[in-house]
Amino acid sequence: MTPAELSQSLFDLVNQVSERRRDAASEAPGLGLTVADVVLDRPRNRDHGDWASSIALKIAKPLGASPRDIAAELAAGLEALPDVASVEVAGPGFINIRLEAAAAGALAQTIVDKADAYGTGALYAGIKINLEFVSANPTGPIHMGGVRWAAVGDSLARVLKAQGAAVTREYYFNDHGSQIDRFARSVLASYLGEPTPDDGYGGAYIGDIAANVVAKYDGDIAALPRDEQQEVFRSIGVDLMFTEIKEKLHGFGVDFDVYFHEDSLHESGAVTRAIDRLRELGHIFEAxxxxxxxxxxxxDDRDRVIIRSNGEPAYISGDLGYYLDKRERGFDQNLIMLGADHHGYIGRMMAMCQAFGDEPGVNLQILIGQMVNLLKDGEPVRMSKRAGTIVTLDDLVDAVGVDAGRYSLVRSSSDSQLDIDLDLLGKHTNENPVFYVQYAHARTAAVARNAAASGVDRSAFTPELLVHDSESALLGVLQEYPRIVAQAAELREPHRIARYIEEVAGYYHRWYDNCRVIPLGEEPVTDLHRTRLWLNDATGQVIRNGLGLLGVAAPERM
Known part of the structure; x- marks a missing residue:
């Protein structure tokens, strides 16, 4: 019996209890519950069973009965189910459920049969989601804040797709405005051998860009007037930075479906259309x-200027045009990932969303990410030699590789500041979380290879044989995976996947220490060995699926 089937059975029993009590007392109200309201939890103490529910505490008051009385009625119904071994009412009205060994063990076959599809769901089926992340300005290499969003955003996109959403990964290129002008002046100054402008960008990469612009330009830059030189360095230099950013992200396993240029909003008239729409809705005024x-x-704490008195668009004008453009492209939900320095930006964006007649927190959602610090020998890593002022994507990948880099950035909640210990990530020990999980997967693959060499296959499956405590515990954690994926999608928290597969790895290692898949010496191969191979392979599948959602490799040998 799967958790979903058990939830449905408990839901049906809740409705039966409700109906009986309404018949006995006509004034008893209907509960108005759905299956989603019947939550099953996995007890921390396995002695309390496979599943626990507090639904009796939730429905007792509207039914005019004590929680323990309601729990007793539900327990009686649950005990009559063929796959339930026992049910206990505990405390003020908690229900602890223990499944028959065969029913619990059947999960191993289900996981292996479903393979990559195990853990997927339909929470967002039919929903079009635009997920905008990274969106670093094309004025330099991607710094660690952007790198964190690259890892988290790509993982979140995978998690949302696993729940049925049609997800578009989008990168918003800010190629319009003062920062691009500062970049162009900086590259031009480097070419001319002048000092970096006071408000400009430093670092060796500026000189690299200047040299590459000269090499790419078809003509003699030196012969151009200064303002035309600056325009050449702006247009070609920005294009070179775009190209480099895309290549670096691709090497990090992150690709985007859409690269949206801010300039296009102003050139296409999208900003004007947005202002006209808001004027029709009565939210525009002139002063x-x-x-x-x-x-x-x-x-919002104050009204916002859209077009300044000199005719120049304010920064928010681009936001108006961009949001309306996304909605016109048919996106139901628009998620934007922003750095901690944009926290004050949320109020005006949500006000803008509401002004268009949409629902803040639904049609527009903003996620804030905190800073990342790299530590080496217990001290912060110094700034990149190439970038001059920041630690970059290259610095992280050069230090620990793509897998460890991505995993370390995703495994913590993005709204908390993160310190990454490069020394720890370089260790091939269980202290290193990515090694710990990847090693567990590699161990499942090694067990499968050794089983094949020893004549153990999956020709038989007898789940009632999986009675060891470590088997019950491992099955218990494996059946949680679909719920964890759904929760990670709903809460926009892919770190839950990482923490979960670390837990799976721990249960698997304990099972491996206690239960043999391969017979010892001259022992014959039995159905227990064959059934345990199913459990071994199911565990590998779940870890592999989880790592896939994080964009991290699942090696078969380490």
Missing amino acids: DGAIWLRTTTFG
């Missing part, structure tokens, strides 16, 4: 020669 959006209507 002091400027055009304003009345965001205070929707909880």
